[in-house]
Amino acid sequence: MTSSRRNARIGRIGLYVLLVWICLFFSIPLLVVISTSLKSSDEVRQFSIFTLPAAPGFAAWIKAWSSACTGLNCGGVRVGFWNSVRILIPSVIISVMAGAVTGYALSHWRIRGANIIMLLLLFCAFIPYQVILYPLVKTFSTIGIYSSLPCIVAVHIVFGLPVMSMLFRNFYAGLPEELVKAARIDGAGFWRIFAFVMLPMSVNILIVATILQTTGIWNDYLLGLIFAGRDNMPMTVQLNAIATTSTGIIEYNVNTAAALLTALPPLLIYFVSGRYFVRGITAGAVKG
Amino acid sequence: MSAVSVSGLSKSFGLLRVLTDIDLPIEAGAFTVLLGPSGCGKSTLLNAIAGLEDTDTGIIEIDGTDVTQYEPSKRGIAMVFQSYALYPTMTVRKNMSFGLRVRSVPRPEVARRVDWAAKLLQINELLDRKPSQLSGGQRQRVAIGRALVQQAKVFLFDEPLSNLDAKLRTEMRVELKRLHKELGTTIVYVTHDQIEAMTLATRIAVMRAGRIEQYAAPDDLYEEPATLFVASFVGSPAMNFMRGRLLPGNAPAVQVGSAQLPLDGYRFRVPPTAGQEVIVGIRPEHVALARDEPEAQIADAELLFIEPMGADTLGWFQFDGHRLSARLVPQVARGISGRVRLALLADHISLFDPTSEARL
Numbered sequence: 001m002t003s004s005r006r007n008a009r010i011g012r013i014g015l016y017v018l019l020v021w022i023c024l025f026f027s028i029p030l031l032v033v034i035s036t037s038l039k040s041s042d043e044v045r046q047f048s049i050f051t052l053p054a055a056p057g058f059a060a061w062i063k064a065w066s067s068a069c070t071g072l073n074c075g076g077v078r079v080g081f082w083n084s085v086r087i088l089i090p091s092v093i094i095s096v097m098a099g100a101v102t103g104y105a106l107s108h109w110r111i112r113g114a115n116i117i118m119l120l121l122l123f124c125a126f127i128p129y130q131v132i133l134y135p136l137v138k139t140f141s142t143i144g145i146y147s148s149l150p151c152i153v154a155v156h157i158v159f160g161l162p163v164m165s166m167l168f169r170n171f172y173a174g175l176p177e178e179l180v181k182a183a184r185i186d187g188a189g190f191w192r193i194f195a196f197v198m199l200p201m202s203v204n205i206l207i208v209a210t211i212l213q214t215t216g217i218w219n220d221y222l223l224g225l226i227f228a229g230r231d232n233m234p235m236t237v238q239l240n241a242i243a244t245t246s247t248g249i250i251e252y253n254v255n256t257a258a259a260l261l262t263a264l265p266p267l268l269i270y271f272v273s274g275r276y277f278v279r280g281i282t283a284g285a286v287k288g
Numbered sequence: 289m290s291a292v293s294v295s296g297l298s299k300s301f302g303l304l305r306v307l308t309d310i311d312l313p314i315e316a317g318a319f320t321v322l323l324g325p326s327g328c329g330k331s332t333l334l335n336a337i338a339g340l341e342d343t344d345t346g347i348i349e350i351d352g353t354d355v356t357q358y359e360p361s362k363r364g365i366a367m368v369f370q371s372y373a374l375y376p377t378m379t380v381r382k383n384m385s386f387g388l389r390v391r392s393v394p395r396p397e398v399a400r401r402v403d404w405a406a407k408l409l410q411i412n413e414l415l416d417r418k419p420s421q422l423s424g425g426q427r428q429r430v431a432i433g434r435a436l437v438q439q440a441k442v443f444l445f446d447e448p449l450s451n452l453d454a455k456l457r458t459e460m461r462v463e464l465k466r467l468h469k470e471l472g473t474t475i476v477y478v479t480h481d482q483i484e485a486m487t488l489a490t491r492i493a494v495m496r497a498g499r500i501e502q503y504a505a506p507d508d509l510y511e512e513p514a515t516l517f518v519a520s521f522v523g524s525p526a527m528n529f530m531r532g533r534l535l536p537g538n539a540p541a542v543q544v545g546s547a548q549l550p551l552d553g554y555r556f557r558v559p560p561t562a563g564q565e566v567i568v569g570i571r572p573e574h575v576a577l578a579r580d581e582p583e584a585q586i587a588d589a590e591l592l593f594i595e596p597m598g599a600d601t602l603g604w605f606q607f608d609g610h611r612l613s614a615r616l617v618p619q620v621a622r623g624i625s626g627r628v629r630l631a632l633l634a635d636h637i638s639l640f641d642p643t644s645e646a647r648l
Binding site: 178188 | 335338340359360361365366367369370371373374375376377378386387390391434438
């Protein structure tokens with residue numbers, strides 16, 4: 001074996017050692033949370049967080065799901081789960097579709113000031129939430145829908161639109177202009193071209209947009225807390241309420257189980273659709 | 289078969305003027321080619337006829353109807369694009385029938401037309417494939433098929449062959465010519481390839497910088513180019529240009545270096561002025577090895593190199609400070625070297641004004 005080959009091999013080993021370290025560094029918190037959630041309350045109190053559960057069981061998970069208390073309410077995180085689902089579905093569908101139509105209009109139809117609209121969208125995408133929270137609250141109270149399901153859905157749609165529009169605009173701008181021209185000559189109008197020519201080509205980018213919006217909206221805490229109202233508190237808000245409840249003993253195992261339950265949907269989405277995610281992001285990013 | 293008429297058409301993109309006062313009458317059944325280098329406005333003109341591009345001024349008529357304000361789909365046109373622009377998610381059959389379905393043509397009629405076009409273009413067995421499963425040439429056929437089923441009044445082609453390789457391009461060129469002959473439809477065709485233009489067109493409009501420089505039949509364009517630009521753009525290898533001067537006297541003639549070319553047969557468009565500086569254009573096939581031509585028409589030239597092209601060989605010569613090409617018989621070309629006596633066949637020359645660049 002020549003020395004250069006030996007050096008290459010040593011380099012390779014070093015690389016793997018480094019990678020394993022990085023892996024451990026990022027996965028330890030997750031592993032601790034998982035192991036804690038599988039322990040009983042006594043075990044949590046008696047041993048270090050790094051010891052593995054002696055008798056792993058899902059008791060804490062069941063309690064977190066169906067009977068953990070938020071203040072005086074003892075219905076578990078499932079209340080929040082269903083609230084999150086009810087917020088999520090209309091918000092994602094409407095924001096993705098509206099973003100797709102806006103992106104299509106901005107990229108393939110000559111609209112006066114399309115570039116200025118794009119610039120404004122870009123600007124909007126980077127406005128910090130905090131700045132507009134108070135005006136939004138005032139606006140919604142004036143309209144009379146503050147603290148309701150329509151309110152939180154509207155907020156998510158509005159906050160999602162800039163990024164969605166840009167994502168779709170960049171994707172559609174990469175498609176040949178002649179396609180739209182051909183469809184126009186074939187007699188199709190704005191909507192028909194969108195529905196029959198553009199949308200069928202957008203499967204990847206639709207998946208990406210759906211993932212982005214689903215995880216973003218699911219993980220949202222601030223907006224849910226402010227706009228959803230008591231009866232529609234999303235899962236994240238409820239999780240926080242459970243974890244910060246200060247009466248009685250702190251049940252770390254239940255808290256970690258609730259945290260995992262809350263994190264599960266976005267995790268599952270990443271696992272299932274990761275490859276679409278990468279593919280779609282690059283598809284949208286390369287041309288713009 | 290329908291006539292198209294473009295008159296007084298102008299178009300600007302912001303401050304950039306892309307089309308200036310275009311007049312283009314097209315007869316029914318004609319195969320009209322818009323020829324020019326990239327950026328000359330030929331595609332913009334085609335898009336304007338299609339209605340895909342708004343115009344600033346001017347009128348476009350199809351079949352005697354003013355369609356300037358009509359939507360593309362209402363103009364009775366069909367179009368084939370350079371990138372084919374097939375809908376990637378639809379099968380070939382769906383691609384071809386999309387326009388008909390949009391217009392709610394009855395189903396049996398749609399099927400009949402698709403079958404007819406597929407048979408004409410020999411793509412029957414491809415009907416259930418997706419565009420991504422087709423080769424470039426097949427996609428091109430499908431794109432043409434999609435236009436054919438429309439049974440449009442006018443067919444517009446935007447550089448349809450430029451994405452194909454050389455061999456396929458020649459085949460499709462012949463195919464297009466056959467289709468035009470069989471269907472007799474009016475075609476407007478954009479290309480930057482002058483050979484395509486010469487072979488296909490019944491009439492060519494040569495464009496430069498948003499204007500039509502000459503609009504004539506291929507032979508006229510080749511033999512009597514109206515401007516220096518047309519003369520240099522059309523013909524391959526290109527026309528030779530040399531500085532010359534009109535000679536005073538009764539018999540018109542032009543002095544080029546040591547040679548004096550008689551202009552007895554030359555049809556002057558404007559009366560010549562003796563002593564005028566001119567640019568003399570002569571095509572390579574009209575420069576020959578001298579045999580028994582009058583001494584005055586002989587150019588004493590130095591051979592630089594030869595370029596074999598198969599059927600002919602191109603000889604490149606140095607003459608009077610000009611580089612001169614001559615189309616020679618290969619066997620003869622192989623035998624020449626050094627100083628060569630060339631005959632300039634004066635019957636076929638073109639004269640241009642050096643300042644206005646117009647034909648004299």
